[in-house]
Amino acid sequence: MRDRRSQATSTGVRMPDLASDGLGRRIAYYRSVVRPKMTQQRLADVACVSLGTIRKIERGERGVTDATLEAIAGALGVDPGRLRADRGRAQxxxxxxxxxxxxxxxxxxxxxxxxxxxxxxxxxxxxxxxxxxxxxxxxxxxxxxxxxxxxxxxxxxxxxxxxxxxxxxxxxxxxxxxxxxxxxxxxxxxxxxxxxxxxxxxxxxxDRLLAASVAYVRTETFFAAHAYASGLRALEQALGTAPSPGAPLQIAMRGALHMRAAVIAGRAGDAPATRSHLAHARLLADQVSEGVYYGTAFGPDSVRVHEVSVAVSLGADHVGQALDLARDWRPPAELPAERRSGYYIELARAQLWSGLAEHAFESLKVARRIAPQHTREHPWVREDAATLRRLKRADSESLTNFAEWCAAT
Structure with missing residues (x-):
């Protein structure tokens, strides 16, 4: 998407460019000094902005819309207000x-x-x-x-x-x-x-497979309401009406429903249902390659991510299992950014519960590098960042900055 001096959105709302006075220098500073390993290409990739646009912004040759500034600030892991001349918090x-x-x-x-x-x-x-x-x-x-x-x-x-x-x-x-x-x-x-x-x-x-994908998405409603048992019933009903696994699309959608059911069963404290759904998800994942099916990532790596999520959901004696699963494995870069960042957010919680505060903070920072907007808005990130600040009496500047970035209280 191209930036313009005055960009019109498809809704008819005009988004004026921000004044570029010093903005490019501040972006370059955060990228090269605060984040010394972040190249212009990496910043462009994470922010979903072209490399040419990043170069011109840093040289002060073009303005920046609010949307682009949000994306760049998120990729850098800073509040947009830190990049503005007045340093005020951006709406x-x-x-x-x-x-x-x-x-x-x-x-x-x-x-x-x-x-x-x-x-x-x-x-x-x-x-x-x-x-x-x-x-x-x-x-x-x-x-x-x-x-x-x-x-x-x-x-x-x-x-x-x-x-x-x-x-x-x-x-x-x-x-x-x-x-x-x-x-x-x-x-x-x-x-x-x-x-x-x-x-x-x-x-x-x-399209029955589309119906299965919507049942997968609908589960977030039950997560938000903490109605885990009801969510599990809804997913099991969806499994009852989903097409039998035959072609890869059918296998993947059924596997995704089992994967989702395993997590919500864990939140419901139903360990037998958790194990059963996770076993079905693993079996189906072994029959397809990792990919995005009807808008949902599924495959062996996605199931591995959900194994960590399930262990965290079950809590108590299962937290150690999450750490064991994560010991020698990291989600590959081919997985969608939102899923990879979610993995590190879940892992951070397991590490925090296990007394590994430094490791938890490192996981949160990795989540931010992968998908800053997702990480910043995740409620667990705010809770865990606030806990980390309380645990570390002598707050490091980086932890304080992180907590301010995600509005942890």
Missing amino acids: SAVQAALPALSAAIAAYDVPDDGPVRALPELRTAVSEAERWRLAAQYTRIVRDVPGLLAELARAYHRAGSEERRELARLLVSAYRSADSVAFKFGARDLSARLMELMRWAVPEAE
Whole structure:
């Protein structure tokens, strides 16, 4: 995505560039001095910004939009306010954009008469939004997805029956990308509404595997409400109606449901169900290669990540198992950033519970390097960073900066 001196979003909201006076020098300082191993290419990759854009920003040759500044600051692990000239705390671009997202879904059944791109272009736009979701690039999602949802609604209501099925599938994927932001940033009412729309669109798509993927996503509602037993029942019902495992897609979706069920069973304290679902997930993962299936990562590495999550969920005597699983293994770079950062967040909690405070802090820093926006908004990160500050009476500057970055109290 290109930065412009005054960038118009797909929702019609104009996002002015920030003054570039000294901003590039501060970005270069944090990248080369505070984060000495971070090259311009690495910063570009983590922030999902082109290398040429990073170079021009650091040289002061171009301005920076709020969305780009959020992405760069997140990649550097600093609050955006530290990069601004006035050093004031930046208003969250995500929170500011949530009303536009809410407005876009409110009109899902009464869309306006705006333009609609060709179906191949809509596929590309939805795939890009999914890529941002898997990379935990939430500012990118809230900038473009509201307009995309409105456009998909227009396309859906104008289309014939054949095209409607595919457009319903695209709507589910776009709703899921939007929900990743709403849920992570605590907009639970908006998240619930997006979930309703996903469930509305599934029958229109006539795709049983898509229904299984929505059941996977719906589990976050039960996690948020601490209704773990109910969530487990919902997943087991979804397993009962999911297609039998045959082709890789069918195997992967069934495996993903078992993987998710193992975690929520652990939160429910149901150890037998946890072991059973995890065993099924392992068996199915061995039959497919690691990949993203219907928007969900699944395969041997994803199951390994969830084994750590399950051990942390069960707590008590199982925490040591999480440390054992992590001793000689790290999630490969090919896994989506959000999943890899989640692994280190879970591992940090196990390390903290085991009295390994230094190791826990290192894991949190790794999570931040991988997916800064996901790490910053994760409630466990705030809780654990606050605990680490209390445990370390002589706070190091890096721990204090980290706690301030994620708003730990």
